[in-house]
Amino acid sequence: MIKYSIPLITLTLVLFIMYRGLDLDPTVVPSPLIDKPVPVFSLPSLLDSDTVITNNSFIDQVHLINVWATWCVGCRIEHDFLNTITSASGIPILGLNWRDSQSEALLWLDNLGNPYIDTAFDPDGKVSIDFGVYGAPETYLIRSDGTIAYKHIAPLTVDVWEGEFIPRITDLCGSYPCRN
Amino acid sequence: MQKLIISIFFIFFIQTASTQPIAYSEQERVLFEQIRCLVCQNQSLADSQAPLAVDLKREISLLVNDGYDDNQIFQYLTDRYGDFVLYKPRFTAVTFLLWSGPFIMLLIAFFVFIRILRQSAKG
Numbered sequence: 487m488i489k490y491s492i493p494l495i496t497l498t499l500v501l502f503i504m505y506r507g508l509d510l511d512p513t514v515v516p517s518p519l520i521d522k523p524v525p526v527f528s529l530p531s532l533l534d535s536d537t538v539i540t541n542n543s544f545i546d547q548v549h550l551i552n553v554w555a556t557w558c559v560g561c562r563i564e565h566d567f568l569n570t571i572t573s574a575s576g577i578p579i580l581g582l583n584w585r586d587s588q589s590e591a592l593l594w595l596d597n598l599g600n601p602y603i604d605t606a607f608d609p610d611g612k613v614s615i616d617f618g619v620y621g622a623p624e625t626y627l628i629r630s631d632g633t634i635a636y637k638h639i640a641p642l643t644v645d646v647w648e649g650e651f652i653p654r655i656t657d658l659c660g661s662y663p664c665r666n
Numbered sequence: 667m668q669k670l671i672i673s674i675f676f677i678f679f680i681q682t683a684s685t686q687p688i689a690y691s692e693q694e695r696v697l698f699e700q701i702r703c704l705v706c707q708n709q710s711l712a713d714s715q716a717p718l719a720v721d722l723k724r725e726i727s728l729l730v731n732d733g734y735d736d737n738q739i740f741q742y743l744t745d746r747y748g749d750f751v752l753y754k755p756r757f758t759a760v761t762f763l764l765w766s767g768p769f770i771m772l773l774i775a776f777f778v779f780i781r782i783l784r785q786s787a788k789g
Contacts, residue, residue: 512707513707515704515747515750516748518746518748585717585721611718611721612725615722615725615746616746617746618746618747619718620705620718621705
């Protein structure tokens with residue numbers, strides 16, 4: 487009996503691991519920044535070059551950082567949803583505009599609405615590298631102590647928001663919508 | 667006609683001039699070969715012209731100029747993008763199984779083999 491059970495258990499284990507592998511998405515690379523503080527940065531605001539946004543600008547508040555660009559198709563897809571949640575969630579969204587032109591980015595916000603409390607302008611992508619950005623849109627959930635709680639790559643959808651974000655926000659704020 | 671030919675010549679001249687590759691040092695080229703472009707995952711930074719790859723090459727060049735050695739640059743990248751960014755992941759607690767798994771399997775197979783040999787010798 488034991489003679490046959492060992493290969494059988496091994497086979498089951500290998501099949502299980504391979505079956506799990508079918509569902510893994512190799513394009514989603516886990517971020518080493520989770521539970522670490524937001525990278526130190528200092529960037530001009532997209533809307534007003536004289537305003538400087540830093541990693542401390544929205545500290546003490548649970549907030550989102552959303553990486554976007556006008557050349558990014560997924561960003562256009564999620565933009566309406568961002569407009570919806572910015573008022574409903576009670577948490578501010580800081581935009582991080584990645585490798586973009588200022589005039590086109592401003593036009594985008596004029597045409598599609600501006601869900602952001604402010605947008606940091608990163609045309610050469612240097613700060614985005616510090617965030618480990620590799621494919622916009624990316625959305626980071628930031629705790630009030632300035633550490634990164636969660637990162638989502640790909641457009642935000644209702645499913646992602648309800649499944650991944652709302653439980654975590656409820657946890658961090660004690661309620662949803664959040665009262666910062 | 668002559669003007670046209672001259673202007674066509676200049677168009678080609680400008681074209682080739684603007685696509686001149688940036689001259690990288692030997693250290694940079696060897697580094698770029700070992701780093702994965704996360705946008706197009708089966709290409710190295712050296713092969714990729716994706717915007718992110720261009721940015722990363724620029725930042726790495728700056729670090730090389732600042733005197734960073736290879737390990738410091740790998741650290742810079744894995745701090746931001748994780749071990750996946752390196753084609754040859756380093757030996758850490760996380761990658762322990764990845765590196766030692768095959769040898770552990772070989773060891774297990776060896777002991778199973780010995781056991782079977784002993785059993786068949788008995789029988």
